[in-house]
Amino acid sequence: AYKRMPRSVEGLKGAGEWHVLKTLVPNLANTNVLDLGCGFGWHSRYFHDLGANQVIGIDLSEKMIQTAREMTNQEGIDFRQGAIEDIEFKAGSFDVIFSSLALHYVKSYQEVVRNVKQLLAPKGVFLFSVEHPIFTARAEQDWIYDSKGNIDHWPIDDYQAESIRQTSFLTDHVVKYHRTLTTYLNTLLEAGFLIERIEEPKPDPAILAQNPEYKQELRRPMFLIIKAKVR
Template identity: 55%
Template sequence: MKQNKYDDPNFFSAYEQMPRSVKGLEGAGEWHIFRELIPNLKDKNVLDLGCGFGWHCRYAREQQASYVIGVDISKQMIQRAREMTNDPLISYIKAPIEDIDFSSSQFDVVISSLAFHYIKSFKLICEKVHDYLKTDGNFVFSVEHPIFTSRNEQDWYYDEKGNPLHWPVDNYQIEGVRETTFLDEQVTKYHRTISTYINDLIDTGFTVKAVKESIPSDEMLISIPEMKNETRRPMFLMISAEKDNS
């Protein structure tokens, strides 16, 4: 069964209080980097996988995308996205990402934010996206960084006073399931190495254009003092790839 924690009332209630849920893209610490990876969206057909509240879908239309389709497994996410959207050129589909079925060469750009580490097979997603993209189309996505997902605990190592001493990395090369805690709930994530992300893209027929690791913006470092710890290890990995014209 595909995981859908976001329709759990307690989990969803906690999620909707997160800064990125309340403030949107500007509340996401990685947005200033992720935004730079997204190509010009004017007159482009865009697919958003794991669209959540639809923030990236609405951003795409603000950038004059022709039309946008957002996909999410969660009924509550899709419902909230529809409530927040007043645009006939944005449509939302409730479905697991693994089950999407679109026409070949239907999209110019496929984006995804922090969804693929919940999915068992990244290679399957690469194959689907490659088919749905037009030649020279762009695939831009973010995931939790493999440094972050390597251990089940996914937390700092603290001293006796509760100060974070360092971020431990272990079992990095052992890919697969990680049973961990997020928003005080148990969730299942899938750890894979940086090389697997990149090689799955290459093997599927993508050219990797850029690889970025998250770091808070200068503004966030000033306004949110605890963000300084986010300079000690990257929490997110972001990759931009292009479908080869061969």
Template identity: 55%
Template structure:
């Protein structure tokens, strides 16, 4: 199932007002860790799967990437990306992630930030990314953490006074589709165990270099106090791999 909520005007408007949409990568709690996992991008050909507003595409060019391709299913997201700045070194394509079909060895680096939990055919994407990377190329990805996606409600357990007591984990081994709520909208995501997420990369041929489950930095919490509770449970799983 290829859902595209981001072209819904109301959803897009709500998403556009999120801190990471307004302030970019510096407002993303996981960015410092994700950036540290990236290889040198100098003179590299880079593919960004689920590029959204193009923040990572522009960052890659700032780091000297020779050419960047950003893929996203949302026309509205890509329109915003194109309108943010003109750069002949960035090519945006409207396409579902699982439909990519690049020639073998096209890219040096493939990145995907918080997009693959929307994709049903994760294993297929892993194989396609492996094929389109050059030997020695890097695939760096982040997804919502399985602890976060296991329970479809994706919400804290509260006491009678409304205080957050804990984050419930349930149906962890029951992989598959989840009907969730995000920005007051019904959104489909896909839950996978940590083992499935990692083993799919290994079976595709990748070597895993590092794994991270980052929380927001103290500086970011000070700027965005609502992120304080992100230290109580993992929300992101990030993986750095090599072909």
């Protein structure tokens, strides 16, 4: 099912937050980059094209890693199967660590952040997107509709309860972890990061003009992007 999503087929252009995320990518010339939850490797290839020396992409799914390898012919990109929580590299190995929509599947965000901090070189950048806490708060993760089936509003509930959310996104029994905004940001600050920028992307105006149904994405933020730098 994930394979048929626009972002899987069309790559970066098929991702509604890409027009914002790409503006936050730092200068990658001669850098080492780690891509946590790389999926089919779209971002890894993009980073390599931007001049990164070495890109390592990690994903839990053996199938995705296989497909990523098949789709990639550049030297200097290395895809490895594994859990984000289990990565082991020499301290200070990377200039940029990136993650797109993967960290809300990870049980211990704190652990990942501490690990990322260790793996980054001085002034290293940690850039990631997650599903927005407003999006993940209520287990149902769906709009409230009126009696005619039109969207009425987006519901929030259990915001302060940081725990598992069982949802039925694409396939059944997806386990996500809801975290508050406070946790996303203060964990970074406590680990020794500076917050450089946050974004709650709106739809790309060009896409919005052609697809009015995207207007609903102005009603609630779906993604949260954070750019942090080693202090």
